[in-house]
Amino acid sequence: MILPPATLGMLGGGQLGRYFVIAAQQLGYRVMVLDPDRNSPAARIADLHIAAAYDDREALSRMAKSCAAITTEFESVPAEALAYLAAFVPVQPSAEALSICQQRSAEKNFLKRHGFPHVPYADIRSESDVSNASSDLFPGILKVVRFGYDGKGQVRVNDKEACLSAFRRLEGEPCVLEKQMALESELSIVLTRSASGEIKRFPVAENHHQHGILDYSVVGAPGAANELSAEVATIAERIAVSMDYVGTLSVEFFVVDGELYVNELAPRPHNSGHFTLDACLTNQFEQQVRALCGLPLGDPAPHSAAVMVNLLGDVWFSRQPERACEPDWGKLLAHPGLTLHLYGKHEARPGRKMGHFTVLGESFEKPYLTAMAARAAIGISDS
Numbered sequence: 001m002i003l004p005p006a007t008l009g010m011l012g013g014g015q016l017g018r019y020f021v022i023a024a025q026q027l028g029y030r031v032m033v034l035d036p037d038r039n040s041p042a043a044r045i046a047d048l049h050i051a052a053a054y055d056d057r058e059a060l061s062r063m064a065k066s067c068a069a070i071t072t073e074f075e076s077v078p079a080e081a082l083a084y085l086a087a088f089v090p091v092q093p094s095a096e097a098l099s100i101c102q103q104r105s106a107e108k109n110f111l112k113r114h115g116f117p118h119v120p121y122a123d124i125r126s127e128s129d130v131s132n133a134s135s136d137l138f139p140g141i142l143k144v145v146r147f148g149y150d151g152k153g154q155v156r157v158n159d160k161e162a163c164l165s166a167f168r169r170l171e172g173e174p175c176v177l178e179k180q181m182a183l184e185s186e187l188s189i190v191l192t193r194s195a196s197g198e199i200k201r202f203p204v205a206e207n208h209h210q211h212g213i214l215d216y217s218v219v220g221a222p223g224a225a226n227e228l229s230a231e232v233a234t235i236a237e238r239i240a241v242s243m244d245y246v247g248t249l250s251v252e253f254f255v256v257d258g259e260l261y262v263n264e265l266a267p268r269p270h271n272s273g274h275f276t277l278d279a280c281l282t283n284q285f286e287q288q289v290r291a292l293c294g295l296p297l298g299d300p301a302p303h304s305a306a307v308m309v310n311l312l313g314d315v316w317f318s319r320q321p322e323r324a325c326e327p328d329w330g331k332l333l334a335h336p337g338l339t340l341h342l343y344g345k346h347e348a349r350p351g352r353k354m355g356h357f358t359v360l361g362e363s364f365e366k367p368y369l370t371a372m373a374a375r376a377a378i379g380i381s382d383s
Contacts, residue, residue, distance in 0.1 A: 002068045002090075002293040004028030007047070009063045009089075011054055011081065012073030013040025015343040015353065016269050016285075019277070020073060021046050023285040029293075032066055034059055039346035042073070054081050064088035069292050071247060075102040075267050076147060092195075092292050093247040093267045100243065101267040104145040104176045114242045116235060117261050119254065124175040130164045139180045142166045144173045154212065156180065181261065185224045187253045188217075189232050190273035192287035192297055193240045200287065200297040201236065202280060204229045205272045205308075207252075210382075213312065213351060216371065217272045219279065220305030221364040224255050231260055239265065248288040271310065271353070278339050278358045279306035304360035307371035309380070311355040316348035318379030324348040331377040332357055335370055 002008075008024050010017045013035030021031045021042050033046040036053055043049040048066070052059035054077045063070060069090040072082065075098060083095035100110050111118040122133045124142065142163055144153035153173075155166035163177060186209065191201035205217040206225040219225070225232075236251040239262070250270030252263040269284040276283040282298025290297050316324040324347070332340050342355040357374065361367035 006068035009067035009070035013042040017042030017073035019285040275306040313348040313352040
């Protein structure tokens with residue numbers, strides 16, 4: 001076990017890194033953050049900050065000398081950086097696991113190879129791949145294999161002609177073409193696996209999106225999340241074992257005609273798991289710290305039903321579209337059962353995740369109504 005006051009390393013300085021820093025510091029650890037942005041949320045509260053690129057060997061060597069163990073907050077960190085660090089200190093998740101999750105084609109191939117239910121797809125590397133794609137994949141969604149998230153790098157295509165046009169607009173970037181499914185709902189689960197193979201999982205969340213970005217998540221409601229929770233947990237645990245994954249992992253699912261399809265894997269805590277900060281005995285970030293340090297995993301049991309609502313930068317422009325204006329937080333804080341989380345980001349931009357709020361309750365109905373009313377009061381629309 002790695003015990004306090006050891007220094008832990010975090011690659012990435014966004015809000016996920018910030019909550020890791022908070023969890024680690026609460027347990028008595030020091031944290032060194034590597035992020036090129038001096039104003040990144042995690043860097044502003046870390047004990048040490050290295051402002052450098054993620055592949056900067058001098059910076060990585062400094063981390064390796066200073067840290068007892070290292071992790072990452074997001075999958076876009078070069079897997080080569082983790083492999084380099086792993087030669088000197090424990091690194092979780094592994095470079096191998098990260099490389100699967102950071103590339104859609106590799107991720108789809110992993111799911112297919114291991115027999116996990118997945119959306120029908122085809123790899124698109126050239127215009128001839130578009131011509132040879134099965135007509136059963138249309139209408140579909142063309143997605144770049146790297147760096148596409150929150151709806152970015154994705155184009156809906158109805159036929160091969162539209163797909164070819166979209167592929168050209170994406171400048172020939174390697175893509176996957178996924179069949180567009182008639183979704184009943186979207187679910188996700190966050191779990192943590194230790195190096196000894198212990199697995200602890202959080203409740204299944206039902207997620208609602210707008211424009212490809214998570215809008216809100218609900219935990220404890222009747223419906224697909226409850227009915228399919230055992231199957232969701234089984235598939236997610238099998239995925240973690242198949243990857244020999246160590247750390248906190250999120251698995252997203254589509255529900256189509258009552259059947260589950262794995263959508264995406266995220267080798268880190270997840271936006272849809274933010275409810276764990278307020279609704280569970282141990283949150284997803286503390287579990288990330290515990291897995292990294294070889295500590296026994298905490299109890300993830302929920303003590304409340306919860307609704308988590310994302311706060312995007314659009315809210316800062318809802319009153320004055322021409323410039324960012326601080327929202328009236330009093331409209332949220334007037335609700336005593338609501339907890340507001342702001343990430344401390346330097347600048348608000350439309351589509352940028354700036355914070356979230358969570359509403360708790362003994363059952364689903366009351367927190368849901370409160371959350372929807374607060375969401376509307378702060379200027380979040382349904383369109």
